[in-house]
Amino acid sequence: MLTEAQFKNFKLLRDVRLPLGRLNVLVGPNAVGKTTVLEGMHYLLQLAAAKPESAIIHSGGLFLGEVAVDDLVAKPDATELELGAVLEDGRRFRLLARAATKEPQPEWGDLWFGKEGQETKLPLFCDDHAKEQSFFKGPREAELGSVVRLKLHAETLAAEHYSEEEIPGVGYDGEGLASVLQYLQGLRDGTLDAIERDLATIVPGARRIRALPARVRRREKQRISVDGQDFWADRSRDVTGARFEVEWEGLGWMPADQLSEGTLLALGLITVVRFDAPRLVLLDDLDKALHPVAQRKLVAHLRGVLDATPHLQIVATSHSPFLLDELRVQEVIVMSRAGARGSALRRLDEHPTSQKRGAYLRPGELWSLVGEGWVSEGVG
Template structure:
């Protein structure tokens, strides 16, 4: 498996040092002052519009910075759009937000961003990395690309930028695909799955077989996977210059891409477009974590479209992958008590609204009756019983 475990003791120590132990959100949308404890597997639960996806969004925004190129770091660009801070800062009164991730060895990577008070003032960014009291700092705009390059060397060496946020869609996962990349990848919505399956099929290194085994474990009846050529129309825009004037024209050309099928017991080979949503979502997630797994996977709706039995098998599969891939961490959202029943109580993070104070969160094992009731209730049952109201009690 690419990106798999390493048997060298020192390498394992380094992998653990690169694990995230906490994320901190300050005035980021609904998250006015929230600290999220992190282990290998973390599942956020709570009612709608409480900030579960906002947690994933904030972590993604921050950690993408670790992979940014110095030349792209200009006012607004750390959050990928002009006046982004103004759109992300907590309403109605906050003018500055902060995001921070803490590594197991105590190093912190964070950003404080201030909204512009008026045009044409730029938004302001202050970044830091290192152990408390020993941080290297960077203010943007700096005007010094060498300073920026030196600052980001630390976060890059810690591989903080190895993060993917997934919000998979069945139709996109099933689509035929063409890639010009030497090594294709699965997009946040599932785009490119066919190209990745075609690539791993050609590797013949056991990755495809591992994906097939995982899928068969989660979805009974699934057997082999095969990628096949697909003729696609690719639209391209070309510039034509006539007498010093530029004109743009669209042209299409035939290219050879990829499609895939799954063999089912008793049915034979079934095209991707005829597979169930649950099968496609499970296959997409499996492929991401089996093929060149990132350090951190952020996943909306872990239980989406899966039967309760399949949800339980998915958790067991992810736990097995985490056990053999020491650098990998997963932060996901869910609404399913069936899925939570397969988790450890400390892996469940409950979110609640705290009125004007925004949102709050606590691990389920922090509930006053967790230890007593945990002796006879599973985490999903405990969550269903205690609800979320207790989370915001005592939040100042």
């Protein structure tokens, strides 16, 4: 399990340490860096998931091209950033990356792994495959790369889908949910039954789920050769994919595109957690589109999943005091702007009055009362 995430000069996070438990929910005003925390953790831990022969190429794809180091370092003066994750045994997985300061100097970076003072180093873009494989052995054995980041969208979750993968998966925005449900329906290992029970608990009236064949139009590039020259043309073809429906008490079967946003988001999250669950789930807007009662049921469900899955951790963002009311005070991390010092964060139980007020206030009520201003007090 991860006990801490570390950020230096990563966008708004100039020097931030995030303590981690099993369930962690970040709260605070907009544009304070809640999503940036998820983004930084995902950038770092993806590196441990790359295949040995492509690890460094993969890491370069994160910080070059569309997403360059210069786009990620704190503005206006930083040229280097650092991301880190600390394991229970004290080992750290770290990335240090520097932006190109002048032409033609390239960006560069290093990965580090091990206990402080005993870390091994691997330069990014190293062409020594034996050194790569030796370095990544530790992070992979610790399953640091078992991470998924989600920002689910209802329309994408509800869409018909075609997958060429032997075992499909749910994407960052919810793409592929229909294919996963179809796969689980054929697998008949009890996972789909568990998803149905979970959904019925969170969304009253929901019953069974079924996946059905669907004609899906795919757009592809086709190469055409004329007089020795190659041209690429768009081509469309129909393939057999999947769609899904949910049975409702008293209403019968309803197609996915007629389900509420809250139902689709809950179903997408439940499916990700139940199906081939990663070790770490990073989730934007945990409360999105859910009624306060459903938010409370979702937290209860997630707590049950955490109890049944000892290796699982969840880091999420929220703006809902109703959802926070179902958390323990130490599971709430409050974020605040700290002026030129970027952003700061503290656990809600660090507030000077949390112990006294916690005797009669729930975490959401306490947060609503004390706000975020206290977080940046005393930050150096």
